[in-house]
Amino acid sequence: MLPKSCKMPKQKNMLQIDVEDWFCDLDISEWDKHENRVLEATNKILKLLKETDNKxxxxMLGYVAEAFPELVxxxxxxxxxxxxxxxxxTRITNQTPKEFEKDLDKSLKILKKITGEKVWGYRAPQFTIVRKTAWAIDILKKKGLKYDSSIFPVKTPLYGVPGxxxxxxxxxxxxxGKNSPQETFLEFPLSTFKIPFIKKRIPVAGGFYLRFFPYFFIRYALKKINKKNQPAICYIHPWELDPDNSKIKSxxxxxxxxxxxxxxxxxxxLNDFRFTSNKEWIENAGRTN
Ligand SMILES: [Zn+2]
Known part of the structure; x- marks a missing residue:
């Protein structure tokens, strides 16, 4: 519990790290040509979380977990x-249901072998759970997961489930795109902010958006979400904290x-907001409709 005098928001937010290396948006056949930098960058994040007492x-990308089990x-x-x-x-939009299931299974087996624990949650590469890949939700359920966090409730050129x-x-x-009260499987949509007057939603959930917008705007938007007694849901990649890395031209x-x-x-x-994991949020703070 936070002390009473503490001015932290009552509503705990969720932070997510997509643990992949800086070259993982290239085809997997290209990955061996590049230097692994994920270990150092992820350790930097772990250190910052420890210093600020956030969770x-x-x-984990299965490929990274397989290469660095100690990190997991x-x-x-x-x-x-x-x-x-x-x-x-691989973007789910480029996979058949069978290919998706095989890829997911491979990652789950690697993680289970390392941790001995069942995985609860899934994040799609490049947020590619969209209307035409809705079938992926059934496969996640079938594999015993408890939640997904891949939906951006906005329209962007790359992804999104507007509405x-x-x-x-x-x-x-x-x-x-709607709450289904009879279901137990949960979705944690990435945070967005509705711009007053034009009433258009834009993403503010970290990652590219944290880099793109000035910090005072991100802070304002997340505070607005918390004021409605809702958690902000943010993400970041380890490679975004590795600015000295060489760039891939493609x-x-x-x-x-x-x-x-x-x-x-x-x-x-990390200093202005309190963050926890999705799992802890579900166990301790979570209330869904
Ligand atoms: Zn990714």
């Missing part, structure tokens, strides 16, 4: 949650935009 969910153990030992980000970082709930809800593959501008600003902004975020 997070680490959505270390994350778990520090009280964080281990979730899965699949194995090969979907903006707070944790119960999700069904029949309509992933990756688009938004991968490196303002990357030097990430660490400073991320530290402010």
């Amino acid at each position: 997070a969910t680490f959505f 153990k270390n994350i778990l030992d520090q009280g964080h949650e281990i979730g899965t980000h699949g194995y090969s970082h 979907a709930p903006t707070k944790p809800y119960r999700i069904s593959s029949e309509d992933i 990756l688009k501008w938004y991968y490196y935009f303002n990357i030097k600003s990430t660490e400073k902004k991320f530290k402010k975020l």
Whole structure:
């Protein structure tokens, strides 16, 4: 419990780390050509979380977990949650249901072998649970997971389920854009902010958006969410805290935009808000409709 004098928001927020290396948005056949930097960058995040007494969910890419099992153990030992980000970082929009299931299974087996624990949560590569890949929800349920956190309730050129709930809800593959009270499987949509007057939603959930917007705006938007007694749900990648890394020319501008600003902004975020893992939120604080 927070002391009474503490001015932290009552509503605990959720922080998620998508643990992949800086080259994982290339095809997996290209990965061996690049230097692994994920260990150092993830350790930097672990240190910052420890210093600010925050917890997070680490959505591990199976490939990274397989290469660095000690990292997975270390994350778990520090009280964080281990979730899965699949194995090969393939967009679900480029997979058949069978391919998706195989990739997910591979990651789950690797994680189970390392931790001995069942994984509760899933994050899709590049947030690719969208209306046409709604079938993925049924596969996640079938595999015994308890929640997904891949839906952005906005329209962007790359992803999004416009009109979907903006707070944790119960999700069904029949309509992933609405709360389905009969379901037990949960969805944790990434945080968005409705701009007054034009009433348009924009993402504010960390990652690229933390780099793109000035910090005071992110802080304002997340405070607004907390004022409605709702948790903010934010993410970040380890490579976003590794600005000295060489750049991959084939990756688009938004991968490196303002990357030097990430660490400073991320530290402010960790000091201004209280974060926990999705699992802890479900167990202790969580109330969904
Ligand atoms: Zn990813």
